[in-house]
Amino acid sequence: MSKPRVLISDKMDPNAARIFEENGCDVDVITGETPEQLIARIGDYDGLAIRSSTRVTKEILDAATNLKVIGRAGIGVDNVDIPYASSKGVVVMNTPFGNSITTAEHAIALMMALARQIPEANAQTQAGLWPKNGFMGVEVTGKTLGLIGAGNIGSIVASRAQGLKMKVIAFDPFLSAERAIEMGIEKVELEQLLARADFITLHTPLTAETKNILSKENLAKTKKGVRIVNCARGGLIDEAALREMLDSGHVAGAALDVFAVEPAKENVLFGAPNFICTPHLGASTTEAQVNVALQVAEQLSDYLVNGGVTNALNMPSLSAEEAPKLKPYMALAEKLGSLVGQLAHGNLTRIGIEVEGHAATLNIKPITGAVLAGLMRRYSDTVNMVNAPFIAKERGMEVREIRTEREGAYNTLIRIKVDTEQGERTVAGTLFGKNQPRLVDIFGIGIEADLDGHMLYISNEDAPGFIGRVGSILGEAGINIGTFHLGRRNAGGEAVLLLSVDQAIPEIVLKTICDTQGVRTVKALSF
Numbered sequence: 001m002s003k004p005r006v007l008i009s010d011k012m013d014p015n016a017a018r019i020f021e022e023n024g025c026d027v028d029v030i031t032g033e034t035p036e037q038l039i040a041r042i043g044d045y046d047g048l049a050i051r052s053s054t055r056v057t058k059e060i061l062d063a064a065t066n067l068k069v070i071g072r073a074g075i076g077v078d079n080v081d082i083p084y085a086s087s088k089g090v091v092v093m094n095t096p097f098g099n100s101i102t103t104a105e106h107a108i109a110l111m112m113a114l115a116r117q118i119p120e121a122n123a124q125t126q127a128g129l130w131p132k133n134g135f136m137g138v139e140v141t142g143k144t145l146g147l148i149g150a151g152n153i154g155s156i157v158a159s160r161a162q163g164l165k166m167k168v169i170a171f172d173p174f175l176s177a178e179r180a181i182e183m184g185i186e187k188v189e190l191e192q193l194l195a196r197a198d199f200i201t202l203h204t205p206l207t208a209e210t211k212n213i214l215s216k217e218n219l220a221k222t223k224k225g226v227r228i229v230n231c232a233r234g235g236l237i238d239e240a241a242l243r244e245m246l247d248s249g250h251v252a253g254a255a256l257d258v259f260a261v262e263p264a265k266e267n268v269l270f271g272a273p274n275f276i277c278t279p280h281l282g283a284s285t286t287e288a289q290v291n292v293a294l295q296v297a298e299q300l301s302d303y304l305v306n307g308g309v310t311n312a313l314n315m316p317s318l319s320a321e322e323a324p325k326l327k328p329y330m331a332l333a334e335k336l337g338s339l340v341g342q343l344a345h346g347n348l349t350r351i352g353i354e355v356e357g358h359a360a361t362l363n364i365k366p367i368t369g370a371v372l373a374g375l376m377r378r379y380s381d382t383v384n385m386v387n388a389p390f391i392a393k394e395r396g397m398e399v400r401e402i403r404t405e406r407e408g409a410y411n412t413l414i415r416i417k418v419d420t421e422q423g424e425r426t427v428a429g430t431l432f433g434k435n436q437p438r439l440v441d442i443f444g445i446g447i448e449a450d451l452d453g454h455m456l457y458i459s460n461e462d463a464p465g466f467i468g469r470v471g472s473i474l475g476e477a478g479i480n481i482g483t484f485h486l487g488r489r490n491a492g493g494e495a496v497l498l499l500s501v502d503q504a505i506p507e508i509v510l511k512t513i514c515d516t517q518g519v520r521t522v523k524a525l526s527f
């Protein structure tokens with residue numbers, strides 16, 4: 001089997017390339033290309049490792065015909081079109097913790113630089129001005145630091161600021177009261193933070209809610225003399241409004257690592273009083289870059305070589321240890337989903353996935369993904385367990401998952417219930433001999449069958465001689481029967497026949513079977 005191919009398209013610590021190679025991938029490091037160059041090249045690769053420079057757009061994803069996974073060596077993934085990647089079945093991963101300490105330290109460094117105007121004092125001193133009387137700083141001790149966003153980085157900033165004897169308040173709608181107490185900070189509303197903070201530091205992603213969170217209006221509500229730090233994302237602050245506030249002296253200083261448009265070769269803030277900036281250096285320490293490079297290479301190669309999923313933003317995590325345990329369940333789930341998809345008529349709007357026994361002790365998200373992928377395969381060739389939940393949602397399907405660790409008649413069971421035009425339909429399957437997917441129930445009728453290759457499903461009235469008649473029709477058409485499985489609701493009632501055959505069954509043969517007395521439904525299946 002050929003090795004997975006990975007492209008590193010942004011500057012990254014060389015350890016990343018080494019790890020990819022050690023883990024069995026072929027790797028190319030080609031940085032600084034234009035989007036057109038990347039579009040021309042990307043079709044050759046299974047994996048793409050990036051930092052913040054490569055923008056993974058729709059056009060790039062359309063050209064990435066072999067791409068299975070994108071890894072961001074860092075946290076923010078606003079440079080990747082995740083919904084489109086999901087629709088293409090491409091997993092997107094980041095490295096959520098590798099550069100958090102470094103970025104938090106950068107925010108603290110910028111805060112201290114602002115408090116003591118270090119960059120300007122340095123420049124004037126080296127220019128021979130000895131400006132001893134030109135710079136009057138402020139202490140941070142006893143001052144209030146307002147965090148907007150108290151996640152990984154925000155909480156590290158909080159603990160460092162507490163070490164500097166600052167009082168920390170935070171606005172973060174998703175911060176629980178318990179966590180705030182644990183962090184020793186005060187959870188406040190945005191209005192309070194704006195009114196009370198001597199320093200404000202931002203640590204949220206850029207979303208519809210956080211875009212321009214420091215708008216002109218909100219900047220006007222800040223305390224006079226406030227100092228503002230942004231090491232999160234450009235776009236969180238209205239840059240033109242901030243410039244006005246710096247010029248007027250209402251904002252005593254601002255330090256930005258990130259800009260609305262990057263690279264920021266020119267910006268309305270350049271040259272403003274008490275404005276300092278760095279070129280998106282928040283994550284730039286040797287330690288952080290080694291961390292994220294190692295992590296992204298381990299994660300991507302684990303996915304490409306072993307199927308392990310870690311820190312994916314568009315699918316559930318699946319460790320390399322979990323992957324082999326889940327694989328037979330996912331195969332079963334896929335087959336059951338596919339059976340339902342092939343047999344159910346009309347739109348499926350409600351799907352129940354019940355997992356019992358041993359499978360329920362595992363991570364069931366991949367099982368759900370596999371059921372949905374199997375179920376929707378009849379709609380699309382590109383559906384897979386990554387994009388299936390998104391497509392299901394898009395199609396308005398309501399998916400319910402029920403997990404019961406207690407064993408029933410089988411040591412493990414996956415049951416799928418769907419509402420169809422004919423009412424609720426159920427199929428269930430188990431694993432025989434630990435990894436052999438086996439159907440055990442079809443629409444409430446017990447049966448035992450492998451779901452493999454070409455198959456024929458017949459629902460009929462239970463009557464003597466029926467099986468012989470079907471056998472003869474197939475025999476006369478030269479179609480060899482591999483396996484034969486029977487089940488019935490009750491004697492003389494509804495019966496089910498599931499056959500595996502060595503070739504696809506021609507329409508004309510299906511029609512002949514359909515016309516046979518006692519037949520209710522006939523359907524050729526393939527798995």
Ligand SMILES: NC(=O)C1=CN([C@@H]2O[C@H](COP(=O)(O)OP(=O)(O)OC[C@H]3O[C@@H](n4cnc5c(N)ncnc54)[C@H](O)[C@@H]3O)[C@@H](O)[C@H]2O)C=CC1
Pocket residue numbers: 074075076077096099100103148149150151152153154171172173174175203204205206207209210231232233257258280281282283284
């Ligand atoms: N300058 C740089 O080089 C770097 C920048 N970053 C950026 O820092 C940001 C934060 O990273 P982490 O702390 O790791 O992320 P995180 O996900 O751990 O924390 C983000 C926090 O923002 C909060 N939040 C979300 N919406 C909010 C809203 N509307 N108002 C207030 N709070 C809200 C969340 O509840 C969460 O607690 C990310 O955008 C990331 O891209 C990260 C690393 C390096």
Ligand SMILES: O=C(O)CCC(=O)C(=O)O
Pocket residue numbers: 051052073074075076077099280281282283284
């Ligand atoms: O890779 C970088 O230098 C930027 C890091 C960053 O912005 C992030 O991790 O979100």
